[in-house]
Amino acid sequence: MKELRIIGVPSDLGQGRRGVDMGPSAIRYAGLSAALERLGYKVEDLGNINVPTPEMKEQNQNAKLRYLHEVTEVAKNLCGMVSQVVREGHLPIILGGDHSIAIGSLAGMAQSSTDYGVIWFDAHGDMNTEQTTPSGNIHGMPLAVSLGYGHDQLVTIGDLKQKVKPENVVLVGIRSIDEDEARLIREAGVRCYTMAEIDRRGMAQVMTEAIEIATNGTDGIHLSLDLDSLDPMFAPGVGTPVYGGVTYREGHLAMEMLAASDSLVSVDVVEVNPILDEHNRTAIMAVELVESLFGKTVL
Template sequence: MNPAAVSVSRNLIVIGAASGAGAPDPATAEGPDALRHYRVFHDTPLQHVEWNAILRVPREALDTPLHAVRALDERLAAEVERVLLAGNFPLVVGGDHSCAIGTWSGVHRVLADRGPIGLIWIDAHMDSHTFATTLSGQIHGMPLAALLGHGDAALTGIEGMEAKLRPEHVCLIGVRSYEAGEAALLRRLGVRVFEMGEVRRRGLATVFDEALATVRHGTVGFGVSVDLDALDPEEEPGVGTPVPGGLRRAELADALSRLRGDRTFVAMEIVEYNPRRDHGHATADAAGALAGAITPL
């Protein structure tokens, strides 16, 4: 990336990723179209927000979930790269969370020659399985492991075989549902995980500040991946895999607002919106509120 590109105002470019092949309920693939239809992402007086393409799985890759995920993620990585190189800020909107492999592989591709990237992963789940540890076989439970360099080569090899993230530059926030195999991997790698119990004891603001310090330390930029199932389904029902006892929209928006004006904050994604499970567009509005919290950039 041209260093001069980040010294000027960045437009926020929304990239849809219609990913549903990685999840048990493919209706998450409808999420980007629904969010664009509902017009939940808005210009502000200081920030231009525009929709880019909604990327879809090419017809020839629809034969297996693995082929579908890889093909879409390759397209997404290239589009994220293009937006960053133009000096803008990509907001990827999914779709199931398998799209994260494409998002952060694209960011890594742009910034790798300058240094590593950090990532805050806000999610009810760890998403750190491989095919060797998963009970369900669902690829949306694997993206973080793949980005850390673990799992099937079809996933880890997107935009090159090297790991896209280093464990010391990653934090998870809001975790409250996971399985032994993925927890063992993150523990072995030394990834910092703030489970929901710790968030409630210490407060999200304190936890978020600690996570920020981690992902900024020794990196050239960082991003945030928000799975909407991190939110409490009592308030936000329209998600792919709801888990009780999550974050509240207002508190997460307040935490994200700390990122306004941070030039090392390079990309964000909001995923797992399922319009078929939403009520009165409540969760769609939550996605808009979370994106609105980071603007102006």
């Protein structure tokens, strides 16, 4: 059993709404370390990466890439920490922060291998680029960046342009995609399971296929878990909620199936915003999902 290392990245630089920088604290307060220790894991919390607040920095003048320099520096620092954790033989759990932090997570994983799959649990595709973004918020770009699409400053973090192979990347829970973003997803060859497909076929069949895709010839799976993948009924404390999402039981089933696959190599948990939450419900939900991901079952 691998030892677990928790890394906090309290960044809201890639997001348009404030508060998600408190996500790591909220998830820790909800009892993440204790929950994992009860499952028999040895857990060490490495603390938080230093992240400047937007008030400390002058906003990047490129409205299509807001806080580009700051997001890049955070991703580089995270890349280094994740890479070190993996070299030491441990499994990193990265707590966001907005989803732009996944640029650093995947860059760090790619330091040891580009032969791993990615399951991207999200309401959104996160496949925008500087040319297609409607907002300029980099949290809508991390999957595109990790596949080698986007600004050179972002895609070259970790000195390797393409961090993962598109044929081993799966989007799950998608229900809000921009038109140009959808075109890039199709061109890249990324498998996308929308909520409509989950409704028709069921989460069990979707996850069976998703795990097969992400493990086909790979060294394991990185899970990027955005809490807005869940319906706001279950996870209200997110910056970009979209109704019609994954249910409580569907979310747990997906995590339980990933645990049973014994293929997880890293995970990031992102977009918990305590300011928008109700009694820390979303952070508690995040901890419960991570418990299922690491083997908690009813019996």
